[in-house]
Amino acid sequence: MVFRLLKARWRHGSQAVPDPIAAQVDPMFRGFPDIAKEGTLSSETVALCPGAALSVNPVAIDLGKCHLCGACSRAANSPIRLSSRHHLGQTKRDALIVTAGTSFEQYHARAEKGRAEIRRLFGRSLRLRSVSAAGCSACEMELNATTNANFDMLRYGIDIVASPRHADAVIVTGPVSANMADALEDTWSATPSPKLLILMGACAISGGLFAASPALDRRFLSDHTPDIYIPGCPPHPLTVVNAILNYLGRGI
């Protein structure tokens, strides 16, 4: 029994991503959108976007709404090409809007670091309380994956805990339905200060596909300022890990 288990472990070998900060994802991954400088968007292309993330003048794509589905990049004569760059985390809502000609390096440089007190307190140990505010489980599964053997964000001292009383940050997934609004507010008030608010996924950042739904109650997000935005639908575990590490001053 034990030997079979040990044998299986031996065969699995080491599955950990050796360096999640420097790691590159598969080239097939749809990540940061490169927009050609002189391109224009046709109304047909704009209509293709499920999340209404595209704007025509100026040509821009809002990663807070984008699902990275790639429909716009496959449209005829589209200036948009999705690269495989996955370091997408931001600290300001406006910074998520990628305009024509913005390079990945420019985009990445816009992401701010947390203030010194935050970096000192949480730089080596950060505990997250996850609230699935009507999420579809995709973000939740990816968030789960950040703690598995591959991505293993525990190596940086970041972990997910069971109670907001033990947490330093609340990480929200899903578009925040009216039924979850109170629970989210309670979780936030139960978390001791200083604390971070992290939004994970297009739904949490902007409401995503459900932005117009009457079942949402996003007042919590207008009352509190998020510290970290992690775009994607769902975000890659490495995107999550790097967004947090970058904020803590430990990223690339």
Place this chain on the structure above:
Amino acid sequence: MILTLFLIGIAILFIGSALQAALPRSVRIPLFTVAAIIGLLFTGFASVQALLNVPTAITFGCPFPLGSVTLELDPLSAFFALTISLGGIAGSLYGAGYLSGYPERSLRGHLFALALFLISMLLVVTVRAVLPFLFVWELMSLSSLVLVFFDRQREEVRDATVNYFIAMHVAFALILTGFLLLMTRSGSGDFASFAAAMQDPAFAETALLILFAGFAIKAGFIPFHSWLPKAHPAAPSHVSGLMSGVMIKTGIYGILRFTLIVGVPTTRLAVIVLMVAVVSAVVGVLYAIAQHDLKRLLAYSSIENIGIIGIGIGLSMIGMRIGNGPLILLGMTGALIHLINHSLFKGLLFYGAGALYRATHTRDIEKLGGLIGKMPATALLFIVGSVAIAGLPPLNGFISEFVLYLSMLYGAPLAAGGYGALVVLTAGALALTGILALYCFTKACGIVFLGSPRSDATDTARDPDRAMIAGMALLAVAAVAIGLYPAPLFSVAASVAALYPFPGDAAAQAAPVVTTLGSVSRALLFFVLFFAFLYYIRHRLLAKSGGIATAATWGCGYRHGTARMQYTGSSYASPLMALAGQLLGLSVHREAPQGLFPARTAFHSHPHDLVDSYLIAPGAKFIRYLFSLFRWVQSGDMAQYILYGILFLAAALVWIMGGTA
């Protein structure tokens, strides 16, 4: 001289209580309280003098049938008289406050009975002959019966009083039997003459076993305890505190007095005492954990503590049997220290329960909660009592259990074979009892004082008046003092223990323990100071960071939590009850939720006392059956009674005629 002081104290108590009956209602409580405190200060002072100096005796003539009565304050008597005086002072002070809650009652008889109760207890431990002893023993039982009967409108109180009455008279009958048996050999009612009568070990064992059973009923050892968890909750709290803190100790006194007279007990007697004590300690605390009624919980906890005292006595008896110094000296000393400790913290806890009852009119802990905010003084004192009774440092309960552990640690290696194993097993049982007591009192304190109120019973709760707080504070201060500075009490208790047959020099054996206790006392003081330092640091850090933020209790995002969803006493006890519920006769009534949208669900658990269900109830049923066989004699039919008369006359005629012929 010392005994004169003692008698003056008793006289002050008696005169004060007699005087209050003649005076108007408004001065009765103050007069009684002042008389009781002054009187008990006299008796307490006399007891301390007798403990420190030479024991004394006084004899004076009494009307028939008592003849001449001898009162004697030897160290053993003085130790108990001191316990009674201390407990009595706190009880009178607290009682003054507690009784002020009954302005409609005349209290004339109650206060008089209270004084008689205290006086009779003081006399029980000082008289030295069968007749006076039985007289004051019965006076003690009857006066406490009147005290228990205070709330006579409640059916529960009437039932408990009858139960108590019967139990005390079974005890009386057993003690009387034991005495008569001894008197057949000694030919005298003097306790001193019993020593010669008990030279025959088999005879002494029989007599002592009968006496032990009688005294065990008073002390509340399992399985003789049936009256105790009924009478304690039924009595008003100042009486419960006195009964549990002081009165049941007279049962222990009886056991100790006759052990002293017999000298070395037989092995069988020693093992029986130890076994009964171990069972009382472990089973008593298990029952205590199962209770929802705070005063019943405390009553079962008294059984547990009587068990701990009994463990000390049993170890000491075994020690005498095998000539094991540490077991005799430290076992007996531990028992005596625990005895006085228990009278302090159990009084305190019962008075706390009384304050809670006064404030909320319920004893059901499942209806309380969150009272630390509304009754801070009561909460603090109750928690001090709980820490003490759970045997935690730095309070007095730790000291007595520490001495008992020392006796076993030093004694076990010197005890041969089976005795050594017995001592080691006893140590295990004592450790189990200690941890379960902690369980029991975290339950009581946690449910009553923490959390949110579980019913509207706590709405108007507030701390009781000053007299009640003073009575409790007196006991708490004594408990802390003994906890931090145990050496003097140890020396006094060791001098009492030295009365028992001891191989070698008792004082020399006691000396290293005094040194140990000195270092324990320093360690505890350091512990207290260190804790105060940590508290100060915390205070400073919090002040620097801008204080404590408060937020609602985390309910996992659920907004409609009610006080009923809190952890209850039953849920806290549940893991243990799952293991021991069968043993304790715990009956569980469960209504599982039904269907997709369940409307109601219920859970109720009720602990039954197995001794009640399987011993007392069938016994009572059998006696009722036995007497029902003769019920036809009293039919209520006048013709039948006339027939009895005629038959009697005819029989008398025949007898007289026969006599003359």
